[in-house]
Amino acid sequence: MTSKISHKLIVGVAGVAIVIIGVFAWVILDSQQRLLLSDLERSANQLSATIKSSTRDDMMLNRPEAVQGIISTIGAQDGIEKVRIFNKEGRIILSTDPEDAGKMVDKKTEACYVCHTADQPLERVPVSERVRIFKTAQGVSTFGIIDPIYNEKGCWQSSCHAHPKSQTVLGVLDITMSMADVERAAREGRARLVTFALIAVFATGLMIYWLVGRVVLQPVRRIAAVTRKVAEGDLSQKVDVRTSDEIGKLGESFNDMMQKLADAQRQLLQANKLASVGRLAAGVAHEINNPLTGVLTYSSFLLKRAGKDSELKDDLDVIVRETKRCREIVKGLLDFSRQSVSERHPVPVNDIVHDACRIVKNPLSTQKTTIVLNLGENLPLIHADASRMQQVLVNLLVNAGDAMPEEKGGTITVTTDLVDDAGLGGASQGPREAVRIRVADTGSGIEKKDLDKIFEPFFSTKGTRGNGLGLAIVWGIIEGHGGRLTVESEVGKGTTFTILVPVARPLTAESRNRPLP
């Protein structure tokens, strides 16, 4: 599966490399060929001029043997195939190849058609049109150049009177040269280029393979491995994010998703736990209240009748007091079991904070604890049960006060502000605005091992002072508001509780008619 990605990439990249390098090679080869040809053309032209000038005198003196000697000497040079001179009619007068002498040249052949296309011989032809490339009968690529020999004063005034004055072109010097060298050079260049191209494609492929493996496949495999572990149920897995590229972002998103999933699972677990504890509490409360009534009525009745027997009175007092304490515990359980959020209305969050602070102000000031309010202005209303929310804040503030070192006291900072929260109200509803309430204390902090448990029912670090339901109730209330409660703490520095509550949306006719949950 994963190797397929690299295969596809390599095939794709190699294909592109082949095309690019091929075009590149073709362009280079083509220009190299042109260069070689123009070199050949120039040297052929020079050679032709040299032959013409060196044979001029002998021609003037009409010494064909001397001319033959010169062209034979020159024609013996390496690479020169033939040097021929033919007259205007196309008869070969002189040639390095003795067999050619006296033969007629077909004017339709490649050597002639440049000037004779319209059966009308052209007299002046540019160099580029005088050259030709053709294959001999033996299949050898051959380069040819023709050079017309023009009539001049010396020719018609010469004593032999061979040429009349009216004739412009006396004949043609034709040199043919083998292109074997040129072709060999081109072949060699092509071979080098092809070799280079193959090496380049191969190297590119290797590099891509390595890069894909390192940049894509390894991180993807890491993420896949984590995903498998998550699928097996281990939600604590995290992707080791090493880069900031897309794969890194993918890893981060994955971690973020896992964090949210773990949170959601924890919340669900907590909600289930609270619900079952609630049912248990309701059942227990009903069952235990009957025997408690027996104990309480009898003991309080006895206490009433104890009269002046102070020792008996004191003992009965203890029974009544402790039974009343049981009553409060059961009442707490019952309250906990019915912690449904009843009526929710749009309410200003800062008012709730103020009210809660007013309630706890006195007990906190005796603990030398001060509350600092840092409330956001113009916050939207929250959709909340005001008394329940107040209960939440009072509970958190009292806890914060209890966490302060005795004698020294401390500071509780309550902050409210507006935040965007994507996790509230279900992912389907998209990002929502939420009001955030933070209660931060400078108290003793909570140990890491306890931090996960503090919202669980019956977990308490306060010993006999607490029933372990306070934060569970707080959690349930916030949950009932569709909000979220989180905690951060550092031992010795303090604890911060963060509440997120969705802001109230304007009531529509539809939502107004809908029964509240």
Next chain:
Amino acid sequence: MTGKLRILVVDDEQVILDSARKILGSDLTVLTAPDAEAASQLLAAEAPDIVISDLVLPGASGMKLLDNALEHDPGLVIILTTGFSTVENAVAALKHGAFDFLPKPFTCDELLSSVARARRAVELRLTLGARGPGERGEFHLGVQTWARPERDGTVLLGVTEKELRTLERIEGVELPEIGAELRQGGRLVTLLTSDGLAHGMWSPLGGRVLAVNNALKDAPELLRDASNGARFVARIQPSDLDGELPNLIES
């Protein structure tokens, strides 16, 4: 038939029946029934003056027993009690016409307080079923307390005239604290009377206490003074007026 009033205690727990007999037996004739069926028979045969019944009974619910009994005898004074003592149950019981609600577990004094008021109600032949001449715009929680919404959105809370008539001389009041959150069916005020009893009164509405009638601290009997507006106990900012008013009886 002696001059003693007769009280029927209905509960499936023997210990409750025993303790009721022990505590109330000196002043009242105590009849007991362990279930709804026995209670119905005793109601028909003995015509008790007061009934104390659990809300959850084998056979039928206490609420049903209450409805049947009141239909038969609208003057019957009924005190409902339950181990599942939620405020909703208290409020529902009082709406159904119960004289009082006694959450379990209760102390001897709490039982005596409730029964003392019930006895007084019987002696005074207070009509509990038919509503008495309450003031217009008042909402009552049973016969016990009233709530009067004011124009500014706040609500005055007080103890009904009928309830006050069942009390001996009031010697002290324990008022709620300003800023406290009251719950409907929770404690509003405790009245201490000359017979040594403390009578807790249920709050008709929930909300935040804005003010209390401090004059009552020095002169608790002012509570009975209908001539001026001083009868109120507390002024609250209701938390859910629309939701809670239907639980009350409009006068």
